[in-house]
Amino acid sequence: MTLAAIWAQGHDRAIGRGGRMAWSVPEDFAHFKRMTLGHPVIMGRATYDSLGEKYRPLPGRRNIVLTRSSLEFPGCETAASLDDARARVEGQFAWIIGGAQVYEExxxxxxxxxxxxxxVDVPGADAFAPVLPDWFSADAPEWEIVGADPERGWHTSSTGISYRFTALQRRGTTPWVENPLG
Structure with missing residues (x-):
């Protein structure tokens, strides 16, 4: 089994505010879809709730929601823990898609x-991506860059917001995806 995580973060690693993303970058949504389509996705209950009814479950993906409750999530499987979810995707490539506690774990x-x-700055952010080393430095010991926008350049979204993609691989592991930037 190979697990990978995918997230978008504003300044200071902010990934959300009030149960929602604090920006709209359609190009990032398209990239997320391109990368995760056809693969199981593992998410926490708050991330599931944040998707909105129109997008639940994420189509073309096996959706696994981490929850300790007995609630049902139409079109999704539930897992009581990350270990349970990992066991369910044994032998498959799967994505961790949030939220903050799930990424950290x-x-x-x-x-x-x-x-x-x-x-973007996200005043009042209440969800944050895990702390990672400065992956653009030569001394990032655990992770190596396997894909980055040219010369760490920025793109401009149709909404006017600047963004860039970076793909990292844990040093010493087998390449996990052929084209990490899609």
Whole structure:
């Protein structure tokens, strides 16, 4: 089994505010879909709730929701823990898609990361991506860059927000995806 995580983060690693993303970058949503389509996705209940009814479950993906409750999530499987979810996807490539607590708990198990940096401040942010080393430095011991926008350049979204993609692989692991930037 290979696990990878994918997230978008504003300044200071902010990934959300009030149960929602604090920006709209359609190009990042398209990239997320391209990368996760056809693979199981593992998410916490708050991330499931944040998707909105129109997008639940995420189509074309096996959706696994981490929850300790007995609630049902139409079109999704539930898992009581990350270990339970990992057992369910044994032998498959799967994505961790949030939220903050799930990313933090899953980080020791993931072989790859795709991070979209969004050039925005998020006042009042209440959800944050895990702390990672400065992956653009030569001395990042655990992770290596396997894909990055040219010369760490920024793109401009149709909404006017700047963004960039970076893909990282845990050093010493087998490449986890052929084209990490899609």
């Amino acid at each position: 899953a980080l020791p198990y993931v072989d790859g990361l795709i991070v979209t940096d969004i050039d």
